[in-house]
Amino acid sequence: MIKVSHVSKSFSHGKNAVNDLSFEVQPGETLVLLGTSGCGKTTTLRMINRLLVPDQGEIFIQGKSVNNETPETLRRNIGYVLQNTGLFPHYTVLENISVVPQLLQWDKARIRSRALALMEKLRLSPFSYAHVYPQQLSGGQQQRVGLARALAADPPILLMDEPFGALDPLTRISVRKEFKLLDELNSKTIILVTHDVEEAFELGSRICIMNEGRIQQMGTAAELLFKPANDFVRHFLDKQRLELELKSLRLRDIWPYLDGAGSMNGILLSADTNCWDTLENLTQDKASSTFRGEEKHLDGNTLMNAITAYKKTVSQHGDA
Numbered sequence: 001m002i003k004v005s006h007v008s009k010s011f012s013h014g015k016n017a018v019n020d021l022s023f024e025v026q027p028g029e030t031l032v033l034l035g036t037s038g039c040g041k042t043t044t045l046r047m048i049n050r051l052l053v054p055d056q057g058e059i060f061i062q063g064k065s066v067n068n069e070t071p072e073t074l075r076r077n078i079g080y081v082l083q084n085t086g087l088f089p090h091y092t093v094l095e096n097i098s099v100v101p102q103l104l105q106w107d108k109a110r111i112r113s114r115a116l117a118l119m120e121k122l123r124l125s126p127f128s129y130a131h132v133y134p135q136q137l138s139g140g141q142q143q144r145v146g147l148a149r150a151l152a153a154d155p156p157i158l159l160m161d162e163p164f165g166a167l168d169p170l171t172r173i174s175v176r177k178e179f180k181l182l183d184e185l186n187s188k189t190i191i192l193v194t195h196d197v198e199e200a201f202e203l204g205s206r207i208c209i210m211n212e213g214r215i216q217q218m219g220t221a222a223e224l225l226f227k228p229a230n231d232f233v234r235h236f237l238d239k240q241r242l243e244l245e246l247k248s249l250r251l252r253d254i255w256p257y258l259d260g261a262g263s264m265n266g267i268l269l270s271a272d273t274n275c276w277d278t279l280e281n282l283t284q285d286k287a288s289s290t291f292r293g294e295e296k297h298l299d300g301n302t303l304m305n306a307i308t309a310y311k312k313t314v315s316q317h318g319d320a
């Protein structure tokens with residue numbers, strides 16, 4: 001577990017890069033730090049990893065202040081993934097993945113078998129890639145090696161700074177999908193930095209929107225979209241709002257507003273299907289859904305009317 005408590009940091013020019021920041025992240029959770037360039041995201045990660053020391057406040061990992069941790073303990077507990085991967089160019093893929101276990105003085109056989117197992121998991125064939133150098137790999141492959149290196153010593157915490165930032169849009173989407181499905185990550189405490197709104201909503205259990213070193217709002221996708229704390233948050237999400245709303249609302253969320261009693265027709269969608277996927281399905285076939293024993297027929301109009309009614313209720317009453 002990570003706890004950041006009233007942390008501030010300024011650099012030589014005086015203005016606070018991070019200003020009275022407080023949050024907690026639990027195991028199994030991915031907190032995304034999202035914000036404009038220069039809002040203090042990277043500075044926050046670097047303080048958690050003790051690459052920078054806060055001017056004020058304190059950071060705790062599993063209840064212990066990072067100020068009192070040795071570099072070995074931090075390395076064992078924290079995997080760090082960078083945008084440009086930070087791979088050592090003169091080390092092979094296998095050597096790069098083995099760096100932290102070696103520093104922790106694991107025996108050679110254990111290091112090798114862990115590194116090879118991670119390569120398999122991340123879909124990098126050990127036969128083809130174990131002994132090549134980073135510059136012989138594509139961007140997506142380098143990113144996977146960077147992730148394997150961060151995971152090598154099985155740290156309970158993962159800090160990721162724009163991990164998919166250097167990839168082209170298509171590779172980015174596919175590497176992101178693979179990342180989401182990795183069972184290695186299930187129980188980890190993850191903080192991921194990005195300025196990509198879509199990425200934040202896809203990967204974050206909670207999202208922390210920052211501006212000028214301060215938290216503007218921290219919450220789930222639905223909270224940020226439907227109960228924005230201020231104009232900054234509202235405007236920050238405006239460009240992608242419709243898509244984000246459709247992706248974050250599931251049929252079960254808008255169920256009371258769905259006016260479509262009817263017979264089972266076409267495909268049957270689970271009530272956990274989001275509205276975006278529902279619309280996509282509706283372009284191809286008729287559809288219905290069941291929730292708590294009730295069945296409803298779906299079509300585009302019914303769906304959009306239900307979303308509008310849901311939003312109206314949330315904006316008036318704060319809850320649907």
Ligand SMILES: Nc1ncnc2c1ncn2[C@@H]1O[C@H](COP(=O)(O)OP(=O)(O)OP(=O)(O)O)[C@@H](O)[C@H]1O
Nearest residue numbers: 011012017035036037038039040041042043044195
């Ligand atoms: N080592 C440093 N020396 C001086 N100023 C710094 C240093 N590191 C960061 N800053 C300043 O602190 C502020 C926050 O920077 P930070 O890198 O944390 O932002 P960020 O949100 O990660 O931005 P980006 O998305 O562009 O990477 C910026 O104004 C930046 O110029």
